[in-house]
Amino acid sequence: MVDFGFGLVPSSRINLDLFDKDKYRELVKIEPDARICMACGSCTAVCTAGKFVHTSLREAIEDILNAKNDKALESLQACQLCGKCSMVCPRGINTRHLILSINKVYSAK
Amino acid sequence: MTPLLYLLAAQAPDPEVIDRIPSGFSPFVLPFTIGVAFMFSWIGVGLIRLLAAIPKSxxxxxxxxxxxxxxxxxxIKDLFCDCLFHVKIWQRKPLLGYMHSAIAFGWFMIIILGHIEVALFVPARLNVTRGGLFYPIFYRYFVWMNPGHTTLRGAFFFFLMDFFLLYILSGIALAIFKRFRSIVLGMRHTTKPSLADRVALYSLWMIFPLRLLAESFTADLSGGSFLTVPVNHFWHFLFGDKLWFMPTWWAYSICLGLFFAAMPFSRYMHILTEVLWILLRNAGIEPNHPRKGVAEAEIYACSSCGLCLDACPMNVQKKNLKYSSVYFIRFLRRHNEKKINDIADKCLMCDKCHALCPVGVNAPALRRAQRATVNNAIPFDYSYLSTASGSTLAGETHATLGTVRGGTGASLCEASGGAERSEAVARPRVLPETATGKVLYFAGCMTHLTPRIIKSVEKVFKAAGVDYVFADREGGICCGRPLMLAGRKEAAAKVIEANKKMIEESGCDTLVLSCPICLKVFKEEYQLQGIRIVHYTQFINDLIASGKLAVKNTGEKIVYHDPCELGRGCGIYLEPRAALGQVGTLVKASKEYDESICCGGSLGSLTLDMKDRGKISESSLDSLLANDPQTIVTACPLCLKTFSEAVSNSKGPRKDVKVKDFAEVICG
Structure with missing residues (x-):
């Protein structure tokens, strides 16, 4: 095997072949706001649960696009739905429904 | 009722009333009898099923x-006021109240009086085997008044029957008019009737005119009063001596039969279910499923009157009419899962439909129960709440008369790595020894995003010399209400448990909250023994009333917005107004108290988008600015933020209106 001298850490490897188009379409259908996130991270900055454990809606959306559905769910499992993120979102995303929808769509086997 | 009485009446030498048809039966009664028997058996089975579905306890x-x-x-009071006299509708819309009570109370009286007449004059006919089911209804057909023996007693009943018939007819006339011009009776929108509703509705319209027709045709035989006798003379004038009255009685019976047969599938089911619902409601039994058990009584008690249509803040846009409570309940009846979920998720949970419902149907609670069927199963992991001890959840600091001791909770967010983070959380942190304050102030998540509230509250506390502990200066956890609103009861219970522990450990005796969303859930779900839970509007009003806080009146024209969760949710309307009356001149909004319009920012709605919310904010602003106030004052961080944005987005003189929090205005 030729060693090219560089490589990826397995955990951060992105495999877009695994991207679940059907589920993403379903998500966008029940919460179209999933598309308009600009990843500013305001939601994560104010997150109530985020003060205790890693919780990030921004990362969850990115993880879904990077075909890491389980990681996305993990980023949201501590969410208390308090709604602070919807108050600060500059894009006016209905964050609470987006979180519930991601949970509904991606935790269904 | 007894045979003896009957014999006495029949054998009296000159009876007042003669049983015209000895068999006491005529084929025309069949449509009515079949309809009413079907309705009663349907309801009987339904009642047994319903009671079986309720838990034994x-x-x-x-x-x-x-x-x-x-x-x-x-x-007893509720049954008379709600079912018979419709006091709530009278209070809201007098014409509608008249219309409804004319039909309901008038009909009730006619049925009762009919039975009394039978009991007095031909008591044997009350027996079910001798026609008790239909005889009192068609009493006028079966009897012949002895012209040689009229009494005052008989004439009294004739008068009453005609009086109530006229009363009902006036109600029916209004009801028909309402179908075409509802706005005259005070309703902008009315419910779109379903097929069964239409059948029942049109037969209901026909029943009483036909009754007048039938009774007037036989009035010369069976007696009548100021209404039926003149009409009878008119028929004689028109058709001659011999009146052929059978068709009118047939038509009357068919309409009654149709009405009762359609009743279980129509809105008119509320006539009987309302009784059951009132009993269940007063017994304190709450539905735990949106469709089964108690909820079934509740949804069938809905009369589809449509008062919730005009009440709903979403209906400022016509396209949202379909999300109103009346349609939610209709689809619950029909088990239309897709539509039920759509409607349940859209609602702002402002509780206005519940507050104004003449039957007291708690549609928001049913919507929460419906959301729970979908959202309660979503997995969650709140293990971080139990590893953190009570007092670590909120980084408390203690302030005594303005001396603020160092915040200790900042370390909660200082850790960045995974392992370090959990350590940081698990580190126990206790209240400072010097904490003597019995007042605990809990700001809540939303208040932390509108820090001007916190600043003003602390300023007021300082000015009044309140010895208090700030529970979540460095941020706490959510109160659990947003989770409850989303139907995630189990997850909410975890958050509530953690907060409860924190508050109980603090040893406070008064808990002051600045967010009405928190207040509602603290009051309803926390069961904090021996701790007084108050909203800061109440607390500050007490401070002013007891002379601890001096305020000066600036004469500013203030309008107060009732936040949903504070007003309708917790019944707090007067305290904020009393306090604001001391610092400025209160002007009225066009809709206030329990009619107040949601600001549009509510956490209750899961799916309503920003555009629709904006429209609601506008309509709420319109109502608030009706009397040209200089300042809008509210007592909820969400309302504050929503109105601030709505005002800054608006054009013209509106832009100059100030939006302030209650505490801000108090401390001047």
Whole structure:
């Protein structure tokens, strides 16, 4: 095997072949706001649960696009739905429904 | 009722009333009898099914409640006020109240009086085997008044029957008029009737005119009063001596039969279910499923009157009419899962439909129960709440008369790595020894995003010399209400448990909250023994009233917005107004108190988008600015933020209106 001298850490490897188009379409259908996130991270900055454990809606959306559905769910499992993120979102995303929808769509086997 | 009485009446030498048809039966009664028998058996089976679906403990509670004097009295009062006289509709829209009570109370009286007449004059006919089911209804057909023997007693009943018939007819006339021009009676939108509703509705319209027709055709035989006798003369004038009255009685019976047969599938089911719902409601039994058990009584008690259509803040846009409570309940009846979920998720949970419902149907609670069927199963992991001890959840600091001791909770967010983070959380942190304050102030998540509230509250506390502990200066956890609103009861219970521990450990005796969303859930779900839970509007009003806080009146024209969760949710309307009256001149909004319009920012709605919310904010602003106030004052961080944005987005003189929080205005 030729060693090219560089490589990826397995955990951060992105495999877009695994991207679940059907589920993403379903998500966008029940919460179209999933598309308009600009990843500013305001939601994560104010997150109530985020003060205790890693919780990030921004990362969850990115993880879904990077075909890491389980990681996305993990980023949201501590969410208390308090709604602070919807108050600060500059894009006016209905964050609470987006979180519930991601949970509904991606935790269904 | 007894055979003896009957014999006496029949054998009296000159009876007042003669049983015209000895068999006491005529084929025309069949449509009515079949319809009413079908309706009663349907309802009987339904009632048994319903009671079987209620948990046993609730059934016992229900049975007991019927014998508790206090509840029993309330039952009687509610049954008379709500079912017969419709006091709530009278208070809201007098014409609608007249219309409804004319039909309901008038009909009730006609049925009762009919039975009394039978009991007095031909008592044997009350027996079910001798036509008791239909005889009192068609009494006028079966009897012949002895012209040689009229009494005052008989004439009295004739008068009453005609009087109530006229009363009902006036109600029916209004009801028909309402179908075409509802706005005259005070309703902008009315419910779109379903097919069964239409059948029942049109037959209901026909029943009483036909009754007048039938009774007037036979008035010369069976007697009548100021209404039926003149009409009878008119028929004689028109058709000659011999009147052929059978078709009118057939038509009357068919309409009654149709009405009762359609009743279980139509809105008119509320006539009977309302009684059951009032008893269940007063027994304190709450639905735990959106469709089964108690909820079934509740949804069938909905009369589809449509008062919730005009009440709903979403209906400022016509396209949202379909999300109103009346349609939610209609689809619950029909088990239309897709539509039920759509409607349940859209609602702002402002509770206005519940507050104004003449039957007291708690549609927001049903929507929450419906959301729970979908959202409660979503997995969650709140293990971080239990590893953190009570007092670590909120980084408390203690402030005594303005001396603020160092915040200790900042370390909660200082850790960045995974392992370090959990350590940081698990580190126990206790209240400072010097904490003597019995007042605990809990700001809540939303208040932290509108820090001007916190600043003003602290300023007021300082000015009044309140010795308090700030529970979540460095941020706390959510109160659990947003989770409850989303139907995630289990997750909410975890958050509530953690907060409860924190508050109980603090040793406070008064808990002051600045967010009405928190207040509602603290009051309803926390069961904090021995701790007084107050909203800061109440607390500050007390401070002013007891002279601890001096305020000066600037004469500013203020309008107060009732936040949903504070007003309708917790019944707090007067305290904020009393306090604001001391610092400025209160002007009225066009809709206030329990009619106040949601600001549009509510956490209750799961799917309503920003554009629709904006429209609601606008309509709420319109209502608030009706009397040209200089300042809008509210007592909820969400309302504050929503109105601030709405005002800054608006054009013209509106832009100059200030939006302030209650505490901000108090401290000047």
């Amino acid at each position: 609730d059934r016992i509670k229900f049975a007991k409640s019927l014998f508790i004097p206090k509840t029993a009295l309330k039952n």
